[in-house]
Amino acid sequence: MKSILLLTDFSKSATNAIHYAMHFFQAETCVFHIMNIHKAGTFISDDLMTSPSENIYESFTKAPKKKLNALVTDLKHTYNNPNHTFEISVDFDVFTDAVNQNIKANAIDFVVMGSNGITGASEIIFGSNTLNVIRQVMCKTLVIPKGYKFKPISNFLLPLQDNDAIKKKQLDVINDFTKHFNLKLHVLRVCNKNEVKQTVSSDQKKLSTFDCKYSVEEDVTFYQAVTAYLKSNSIDMTGLIVHDKSFIKRFFTESPTIELSKIIKSPLMIFHTRNN
Template sequence: MKSILLLTDFSKSATNAIHYAMRFFESETCVFHIMNIHKAGTFISDDLMTSPTQNIYESFTKVPKEKLNAIVEDLKATYKNPNHTFEVSVDFDVFTDAVNQAIKNKAIDYVVMGSNGATGAIEVVFGSNTINVIRQVICKTLVVPKDYTFKPITHFLLPLQFDDVIDTEQLNVINDFTKHYNLKLHVLRVCKNNESTHYVTTDQNILKTYDCNYLVEQDTTFYQAVTNYLKTHTIDMTGLIVHDKSFIKRLFTQSPTIELSKVIKVPLMIFHHEKH
């Protein structure tokens, strides 16, 4: 049984990501933990005065819990999946602290959340909470673009920056993921021309036992290479490895911010380097 953490702020983007998760994991036995997180500083005296007979926690959580339970009832009625069960929770904490605590306490396998999909600054493209989860939460995380409609997934792209080195253990995790969901793996190596031989040889040695399409792009930015690949290939999901270098810096350095949304036009699966 898989344990999936669904994060929601009750926005359209978050709701869309939850529905995507229902379809993506529809053939799996899962318990979905739907969680709403508030900053601890949002406690205000007016909230307490509305329900003087209730304890503080109940006063703060009543409305969001009602919303979460309404989401669960909608999901049960819409999908009628006997293999899916649901739990709801509300937490008041630093966002990533709440997520990490839930991952530990509930043995979470995947985190699922939405991006708002807007153009402009990185925080606007993804939302600051999404950025912080990508950077600080060590768990496989599925980020679903706003308004993205689920379709059967067959092709999965793993792009590698010019100085990315993947080890066998890490590749096994990714390969297990693609095999489990019957996805064709594409590996895109982006490298500088004078450094291509070493990285390509290393890639070929480690990938020789894996069934994948392998392509090398030279003398271009990581952003541009990924964008071009998405234009010329049918890709249903993109994977990225977060390790010592900032995910955001690696993906968007030298990219025009007005074009950022093109890179995340398909769902994004975040994997973390074991030494992150």
């Protein structure tokens, strides 16, 4: 059984990502933990006066719990999947702290959340909460662009930068993911011309037992290489390996003239070098 954490602020983007997850994990036996996170400071004194008989926590959580229960009712009615069960929670904490606590408490396998899907700075594209989860939450995270509707997935792209000296354990996690969901793995290596021979030799040794399409791009930016590959190949999902908190920021801000929306028109699966 898989444990999936679905994050929602009740926006259209978050709800769309949850519906995507229902399709993506349709054949899996799953418990979906649907969580809404608030800062306690966002509530005003009137919230505490709604019912004098309730304690502070009950007063804070009453409205979001009602929305979460309505969402679960809708999901059960819409999908009627006997393999899916649901748990709801409301938390008041720093966003990523609340996510990490839930992951630990419920042995979460995947986090699923929506992005804003707007071109511009990286924080605007993803939303600050999504970007912080990508940077600071060491769990496989599926990011669904705003308005993206589920369609059958066949091809999965894993682009690798110069500094992506991937260990076998990380590749095994990615290979297990693509095999489990019956996806064709594409590996795109982007590297400097003077390092091609050594890098390709190392990659081919590590990938010798993998069923994948391997390609190399020399002396272009990582973003340019990925964008070009997506234009010339039918890719349904892109995977990114995050080595540190600054990676995503560097990736999406290396050139302000690039059409950032090209990358996020399809879902992103975020892997980390730790705890995957």
